[in-house]
Amino acid sequence: MKPVILAGGSGSRLWPKSRAALPKQFLALTSDHTMLQETVSRLNGTDCENPIFICNEAHRFLVAEQLRVDNISHDGILLEPVGRNTAPAIALAALHATKNGEDPVLLVLAADHLIKNQPAFHQAIAKAEVLAESGCLVTFGIVPDQPHTGYGYIKAGEAKGSGFDVAEFVEKPDLQTAESYVSSGKYFWNSGMFMFKASRYIEELEKFNPEILSVCRKAIETEASDLDFIRVDAEIFALCPDDSIDYAVMERTNNAAMIPLNADWSDVGSWSSLWETSDKDSQGNVVVGDAILEGVNNSYVNAEQRLIAVIGLDDVVVVETKDAIMVAHKDQVQDIKKVVNRLKQEKRPEFEFHREVFRPWGSYDAIDKGQRFQVKRIKVKPGEKLSVQMHHHRAEHWVVVAGTAKVTLGEQTVLLTENESTYIPIGEIHSLENPGKIPLELIEVQSGTYLGEDDIVRFSDRYGRTKKEDGKQ
Template sequence: MTSKLIPTILCGGAGSRLWPVSREQHPKPFIRLADNMSLLQKAFVRGAALPEVAEVLTVTNRELFFKTEDEFKQVNRTGIAVSYILEPFGRNTAAAVACAALQISSKHGNDAIMLVLAADHLIADQHAFAHAVTRAMVLAKQGQLVTFGIRPDAPETGYGYIEADGERAIRFVEKPTLEVAQEYLDSRRFLWNSGMFCMQAGIVLSELERYCPDVLNAAKNCLALSREAQSNNFVQLTLDADTFANVPDISIDYALMEKSTQVSVIPCDIGWSDIGSWTALSGLSEGDAQGNAIEGEAVLHNVENCYIQSHDRLVGAVGIKDLIIVDTPDALLVAAKNCTQDVKNIYATLKARGNDAYKLHRTVYRPWGSYTVLEEGNRFKMKRLEVKPGGRLSLQMHHHRSEHWIVVSGMARVINGEHEALINTNESTYIPAGHQHRLENPGVIDLVLIEVQSGEYLGEDDIIRFEDVYGRE
């Protein structure tokens, strides 16, 4: 009997080292590369293209669900079944794997094989990857917890390592110093730990029971109180927040892989990178004769070995070398190439200060579409709203601000207090503070409008939702 294969994409983490493009609500997996595909889309396509796949399961934050769903719709050419486990907050990889294994076991049986993939890695050689997965499935059917080890080509200090004897994993080791990493490279016994795994759901559960029962039991309690929605080729499990908080915050490596005696490793050359810094990401772009890689528009004079990304503005650079320059509409990063691992400190500082630049871009995506902050000042804020066909904002109210909507293109259906109206292009409406209101796009083209807010307080948390078709609180 053929075992079902369930690619399981873990879409967590903030990608803080890739700020300012990566933000908490637009994290690293959603970064688009030169081919206009995101890392998340590449992970989906990579998993879905394998043989014997029954469905693709993704574990992600519930705030990112609609964004993730949109990403998959763009690349799911074959209509393969998709399912989601939605976390209320991050709880590390042991919690994600335990919940996924329980869900897969319940839906597909203990013999189903879960292929755990990171949402933010890049694999250049799909053929070699598929070959490695085929071999891993053989070992998984023999009761092994299989990990994928990448043959190192440099003394990398940013990765964990696996000491291996053929396909037998001897031990996992932490990120080493440069001297130790060189020793690992010279010994030819060590592989980079890719963070990808292949294992039968039932074996994962039995090993979790043996080595970290607190993780498994807390995950079971959580799933028992979680809400599930199903439709054709679609399952969505929303984890209960109170019980999910009781799952220990620990990685699957610490909780299980370093303890189990049933761990195998597949040494492989698959063109793998975790794109863990701007230096790594810049390496994907072809440089000019001076070693400069440019995405966007830049004018250079006496510039060497720099990476410049700016899709909205022209960048001029003079007399610099070995720099990373990343320009976004609301934030600019300038970093030495040999210090890009430290970009996470900028992210952490912004978060500690309560500066929304760690969390949001100027353009923010919502289930119904997106909005872009155009300008803001004392007592006013201007936004550009884009509502997808059929998109509908929640029925809501604001205590401290009024809103003026001007339709730029398309048609809007507006509820304003007791009244409902259709607003055409070049028409407008005014929503006083305290009025229940709703905006909807009843047409077949995108609705674009300008929103002008005015009032004492213009924060995004001044909102009371009465109804919402997307299930948001």
């Protein structure tokens, strides 16, 4: 059995923590580990092979770094040049998994779900594997504990092995309909998790949506490995129809089966759902970080950088990051998406980036900015190097505060240690490297007429990045 972990998605409903460049699957929201890392760790104790990961190309270094930190082995990180929903993503994984004549059972999981009861999850996987081996396309139906209107539902049909035939998939209902579903005992939440043999998925996709399969086959014919990454043809894949596995296959096949899952599952789709699944104090509050609450009940407060004081409020969500604060009534958190859309329309950086931006070599934090200057705290991991580059409109001053910096300026290379500094004039070709065994930290002061991240000419880069996808390297 080979896990296929879908690590795409924007997670916009968990803004300001989750952003386009750092969506929720890469955040530690429910433990000290990120949701991606938790997804992999909960497979411990099952008879699984190394997983395949699928992610957006822009997030590839996040995936690779989080797998490295937890020492997670894998069979490749498949890169989607553009998002085309779950049906094409799973098609790429199935084609990749069968390229050497093998035909594994695929366990398709989202990287951003929470499952607290791992033994129950493992039992459901074992039951699903029996049905998958027999040729069924299995989905996992969550045993509902309330008439939720935010999930689609699956109606159970006749008993089939340890599960059921799927009678029908239904869209997100209104409250009255959801109540009737739950009281009937025949409906389950649609989890978005699946299991089937790779060949069976390919067969059913060819039957019901041959265009998706044809495009994916052509795109992956010339797959190329790049470090840990597997690239497909971007121009061909961009022609692929955008469709979910539910619409493309599961709602149309005659071989759909469902295994009930009662394992404290949540898709963590909003701040209110995160409140629901978290441990609460005697007033029903969930507090993360430095916060003082007075006369507050049934609320979620998450402080990242500063002290938050909340007084005399009930049923609220307060989330603070280095560059944004979000306050909402718990019943209105779905409208966060409207705020995110406005940020995107207004081309504000808070839509895409946090103040601290992560790169494969480390990170940079824009700690201050004025009309003609910008100050950043730069961290470079041991052994890593930024690209060889130059800028047309800005000069840079670097002050090392921890570690050792190997700095190349034109034809000269120097080593700088704590409290030493250097100056990079406008137009000077330069690079920065950490040759040491501990993280390098430095303060960078930029000055000039234009300080945008696109003012960069790159001459070489060990990570294979292009100018348009990255700024500070």
